[in-house]
Amino acid sequence: MELKRTLQMLFKLEDGLVIETVLIPCERGRNTVCISSQVGCAMNCQFCYTGRMGLKRNLSTSEIVEQAVLARRLLSSEVGPISNVVFMGMGEPLHNIENVLKAADILVDEQGLHFSPRKVTVSTSGLVPQLKRFLRESNCALAVSLNATTDEVRSWIMPINRKFNLNLLLGTLREELQSKHKYKVLFEYVMLAGVNDSVEDAKRLIDLVQGIPCKINLITFNPHSGSFFKPTKKEKIIEFRDILAEAGCVVLFRWSRGNDQMAACGQLGKPGEIQAPVLQVPSQFQAVLEAAA
Numbered sequence: 001m002e003l004k005r006t007l008q009m010l011f012k013l014e015d016g017l018v019i020e021t022v023l024i025p026c027e028r029g030r031n032t033v034c035i036s037s038q039v040g041c042a043m044n045c046q047f048c049y050t051g052r053m054g055l056k057r058n059l060s061t062s063e064i065v066e067q068a069v070l071a072r073r074l075l076s077s078e079v080g081p082i083s084n085v086v087f088m089g090m091g092e093p094l095h096n097i098e099n100v101l102k103a104a105d106i107l108v109d110e111q112g113l114h115f116s117p118r119k120v121t122v123s124t125s126g127l128v129p130q131l132k133r134f135l136r137e138s139n140c141a142l143a144v145s146l147n148a149t150t151d152e153v154r155s156w157i158m159p160i161n162r163k164f165n166l167n168l169l170l171g172t173l174r175e176e177l178q179s180k181h182k183y184k185v186l187f188e189y190v191m192l193a194g195v196n197d198s199v200e201d202a203k204r205l206i207d208l209v210q211g212i213p214c215k216i217n218l219i220t221f222n223p224h225s226g227s228f229f230k231p232t233k234k235e236k237i238i239e240f241r242d243i244l245a246e247a248g249c250v251v252l253f254r255w256s257r258g259n260d261q262m263a264a265c266g267q268l269g270k271p272g273e274i275q276a277p278v279l280q281v282p283s284q285f286q287a288v289l290e291a292a293a
């Protein structure tokens with residue numbers, strides 16, 4: 001069977017909680033499994049469906065590794081080998097750093113699953129002390145969810161920025177990456193209409209990443225129920241991408257896959273009745289969001 005769509009797997013844990021793992025097949029055989037590191041998430045990023053759940057608990061090392069083991073066992077015969085693992089499912093991986101470091105070690109160990117460290121990517125919303133530790137203790141790849149070019153916007157859509165602002169986050173990366181040979185961080189940038197997608201944002205982004213070996217991944221926003229954000233139109237994303245590329249940035253953009261079945265980044269989980277709070281919208285964005293609604 002040839003699998004073209006993303007495939008969402010639900011795992012019921014011993015305590016009855018459910019986590020989600022997503023398989024993203026790729027035509028060129030680079031199949032990726034997206035694994036969870038927590039049940040829910042405490043970070044409350046305003047554009048994220050998982051964040052609405054709040055944090056239920058951390059996953060153990062074995063609960064993290066098992067997702068990749070089972071995905072490989074169940075799906076390799078259907079989609080071919082799984083080559084990439086990304087910690088981009090439910091949770092903030094570095095909020096569960098002990099278990100995530102151990103799981104990443106097992107994923108790359110030749111006695112373990114023996115993935116290449118370059119093919120195992122841990123994503124973070126920007127927990128600076130843990131990010132430093134991760135870069136010092138692991139050779140796996142790091143993705144940082146950036147999503148804004150000013151502290152005002154980032155502190156609104158990603159409250160972790162109130163503790164670790166852009167200057168601190170990017171300064172730490174600039175410093176830490178000096179001692180990592182041929183290592184590039186991946187910046188993820190979810191494009192939100194009228195919020196972070198202006199020409200000025202693109203220009204600021206170029207300045208912000210100066211001196212940091214990196215790639216920038218532009219991601220289309222997947223609207224979910226109750227979300228007041230809207231995706232940036234494709235032409236505008238291309239304009240944004242071209243500004244970055246002309247300035248010499250390595251920039252990637254692909255249309256999101258899987259949003260038709262609630263299985264794309266920021267769409268996993270099921271918020272219960274008690275949900276994380278929606279934060280106050282800065283006054284200058286109220287009109288934009290009302291117009292987009």
Ligand code: SF4
Pocket residue numbers: 041042043044045048049050051052089090091092124125266
């Ligand atoms: S985007 Fe990631 S860090 Fe932010 S709330 Fe969602 S799962 Fe947590």
